[in-house]
Amino acid sequence: MKYLDEYRDPIAARKLLAEIRRCATRPWTLMEVCGGQTHGLLRHGIDVELEDTVELIHGPGCPVCVTPSEAIDFAQQLAMTDDVILTSFGDMLRVPGSGRSLLDVRASGGRVRTVYSPLDAVDLAKRHPQEEVVFFAVGFETTAPATALAVKQAARDGVDNFSLLVAHVRVQPAMEAIVQLPDNRVQAFLAAGHVCTVMGYESYEPFVDTHKLPVVVTGFEPLDLLDGILAAVRQLESGEARVENQYGRSARREGNIAAQDIVHEVYECSDREWRGFGVIPRGGLRLRDEWGRFDARQRFPAGIALPIVESTLCRSADVLAGRIKPTECSAFGTSCTPESPLGAPMVSSEGACAAYMSYRPRRQPQTT
């Protein structure tokens, strides 16, 4: 398949692996920011191949994983409210909030629909004028243009029974938060190629200047990842710290201006709680005041806030911050499995725990 097979060519991959091993005079610690990259690395066994050369720390780039429990609980309350249809991408449905997931809520009578695009939710609202349709807007800057477009389309068509429960997050503030952690070990970042396709990578230039860490914009196929790792290792070996674009076939320095414009028109940056991190300054997006009528938070008064009960066993916060590998969590594969998850990284298709569960041998259940 064109544009795919050439990025999975095993011979070229072996050459790149050899080159990375040749270049690295000492072990380096890299963070791949995006969960899609984590899955690519594990699926193709790249982390194992480079075990002694490069340590890959898995970053927080799984929007579903960092969506706070409170937002999931609120979505569940909405789904159980009369005349409300809650719509969401499928990835969100199995993620546990304080207790249940949206799938559980649906099973007990809540109205939850999976859509492939926020515009489908607007269509649903048009077809059900007597009901309120809420779209659970989760995702990085990659999905924000589509949800912004949905709001604009609803406004244009006079669809006043549509609203968003906004949980959009921004990648770069999270990278800032990680480098400022006292125990940070990251020496270079593989930046998320899809996010940079939308947002560009110009904004990483001051980040690199401040923190003196290489940032390589990287794609998701094995050769993309290996190419990105090689570029980062070369910079580290030569003592450089630059922004480098490995994903040139998709990402440009200025990004997708049209997409940025529409995001900027509808949203503004705001401080945001990240599950496992706490509040990250400017770490999220909120609807601008002029679009407030499409904000589900304004339209529906929050019910009685349930106490947020996070599992004491689940160490997803440490996994998301790159402090531990999923396999270092005592719940991994024992009390926490894809069938019965304690934390979001175990069920999201971009979650690091899910990647280890899929691509690494399962640990036998322990009795203690």
Added chain:
Amino acid sequence: MNHDEQATWQRHCPVPVPLDGERITLAHGEGGRVMRKFIRESIVSSLGDEVLHSMGDATHLPQIDGRLAFTTDSFVVSPLFFPGGNIGSLSVYGTVNDLAVSGARPLYLALSLILEEGLPLAIVDRVLESVAQAAVATSARIVTGDTKVVPRGMADGLFINTTGVGQLIGPVPPGPSSLCEGDELIVTGPIGQHGIAVMCAREELSLEPPPQSDSGSLVRVAVLLREQLGTRLRTMRDATRGGVTAVLHEWAEASQHTLTISQADIPISPSVRGACELLGLDPLHVANEGTLVAAVEQGFADLALRALHSCPESVGAARIGRVEQRGFAPVTIRRTLGPDQPLDDPTGAPLPRIC
């Protein structure tokens, strides 16, 4: 009669039929004259088997020699029509294939329809036409059935249950617990076709060309494998829900061996591969409806493949892996780079990625 034909017919005949054609009403399932007429004129006449004309409570069947295989399956596919098939043909092939892979010659089917009030009769006709064609193609006779109508909103158009009886023809493959180290694993065609075709149709994903379902009969394929291999054929299974992965996991559990496959050897059509890349799905987890997985004794895969390649239903057959001593995982896969990795059982419904 499809909607277009109906429209043409109405222009010429001033018969008081609703513009969009006659629809199923609760009366079609209430046991009175309307129901009897519907069953006689729409169902029995479409299916064409003379034993149905008696419309008795039960059909009397002739004596069958030997042991029987007996199976049942319900079909709730949405949409009812998809590229490569519809719920009617699917409901026949699904049950017939279950009989065929278990070593039986399909003989008789029961067909139960659950219809939603408001369903256009033209759709029922088209579905039943496909049922009849599929039954003829598999030499299975539909000898009994039932019809129920539920109020609008209580079902999604049409659900079908089929139950099948087949005659076991010896020697029956011994089954997955007989798998030995070295046995070879074969699929009879490109995988993931059905699930992707239905998903693209349901979500109106406009892929060109649209992926086609593999929905079809496995009777000839199963017979061919058994004739060519005899007892060298350990077991076979149609890879429906859960796809090839689910079959391999079941066999690994039954045999306590590791089943290992190689990504490069798995036949996948470009359209399915493209759709899976787009939706973030693994084609190994996606349902098939006319493709089976077979395990054959070491050294007999070439013989099996030569035979399979001569049959139109299995020209795309390929060897995908082998049975090994139980290792670190029940099922493993080799992807672009080594080493072998576990291939996990799918959890829940496959979900698309969100960014």
